[in-house]
Amino acid sequence: xxxxxxxxxxxxxxxxxxxxxxxxxxxxxxxxxxxxxxxxxxxxxxxxxxxxxxxxxxxxxxxxxxxxxxxxxxxxxxxxxxxxxxxxxxxxxxxxxxxxxxxxxxxxxxxxxxxxxxxxxxxxxxxxxxxxxxxxxxxxxxxxxxxxxxxxxxxxxxxxxxxxxxxxxxxxxxxxxxxxxxxxxxxxxxxxxxxxxxxxxxxxxxxxxxxxxxx
Numbered sequence: 001x002x003x004x005x006x007x008x009x010x011x012x013x014x015x016x017x018x019x020x021x022x023x024x025x026x027x028x029x030x031x032x033x034x035x036x037x038x039x040x041x042x043x044x045x046x047x048x049x050x051x052x053x054x055x056x057x058x059x060x061x062x063x064x065x066x067x068x069x070x071x072x073x074x075x076x077x078x079x080x081x082x083x084x085x086x087x088x089x090x091x092x093x094x095x096x097x098x099x100x101x102x103x104x105x106x107x108x109x110x111x112x113x114x115x116x117x118x119x120x121x122x123x124x125x126x127x128x129x130x131x132x133x134x135x136x137x138x139x140x141x142x143x144x145x146x147x148x149x150x151x152x153x154x155x156x157x158x159x160x161x162x163x164x165x166x167x168x169x170x171x172x173x174x175x176x177x178x179x180x181x182x183x184x185x186x187x188x189x190x191x192x193x194x195x196x197x198x199x200x201x202x203x204x205x206x207x208x209x210x211x212x213x214x215x
Contacts, residue, residue, distance in 0.1 A: 020056045024049070027081045031110055038088035042096075048088055054179035055080050062195040063175070068167030068214060069159070071123065075116055076168075079124040080175060082107045103128050119158070123168070126157035133173050136208070137186060143207040150210065163211050170197075170205075170213025 028036050028049065036049040059080060067076055086102025104125055111121040130153065136146035154165040174195055177183045188198040197205055197212060205212050 020053060020060060023077060024053055024056060024081055027078065030114070031082070031085075034082075034085045034106065035088040039091055040084055040087045042091055042094075048084055051084065051179060052081055055083070055175045058175045058178055058195070059171070062193065063171055063214075064193075065214070067171065069123070069161070069164045071168055072120060075120045075124070076171075078110075078114070078116070079107070079127070080172070082110055083128055083172070083176060085110075100129055100131070123157040123159065123165070126153040126159075126165075127169055127172055129153060129156065133169065133205075133208075134177060137201065137204065143204075147208045147210070150208065166208070166210035167213045174213075 028034070034048070036052075037047050040046055040048050040051050056077065059077070067073060082103070084099065084103060085106040086104070087096075087099040089102045090096050090099040107128060108121065108125060111124065116124075130149055132141060132146040132149035132153075135141040136143060141149070150166060150169065151162065153169070154160075154162050157165065159165045174187060174197075178187050178195060186198060186201045187195050190196050194214075196202070196214075202212050
């Protein structure tokens, strides 16, 4: 991404390799209003903090290359730390579909408070605005419906390169969905140490018309 990622000296979440717990603890300290120890699934003890650590671990384990669009890695880590910030509230009111509506304003305020530039913020907010890939893979959306929603996300972020936007969205999806044991069959280990879609799922993802992400 061409513009400067953050305001100089303001972004407080630089990451030391292997220090996932320290990174997330820093985020949790500065964003203490988020319900980190509340559940992210109904009738489950899985907390937001535990789930978020697993998502970050998958990212650090499987995605060491430059991110699509040159998206800043520290900002992407911060994005992952906040990606479900509104989900506990959605679980509490009994409507998981509201998680995106509840998460977006929390993420937007955090991005602004910690100096994330408009372009990176727009991309992050677009990616948490819905779950078209997950809904498609679960059979709740048809391919053309999911493709339309992904195009709308990319447009909202101001990104014309749909394949690049979708590539970053796939990294996010693989880290997030792959942290749930029930969804791990969607993915497969690749020879280079990364994780990608399983062969059957890869064929379905290709139907969307944006490639298969970075894998």
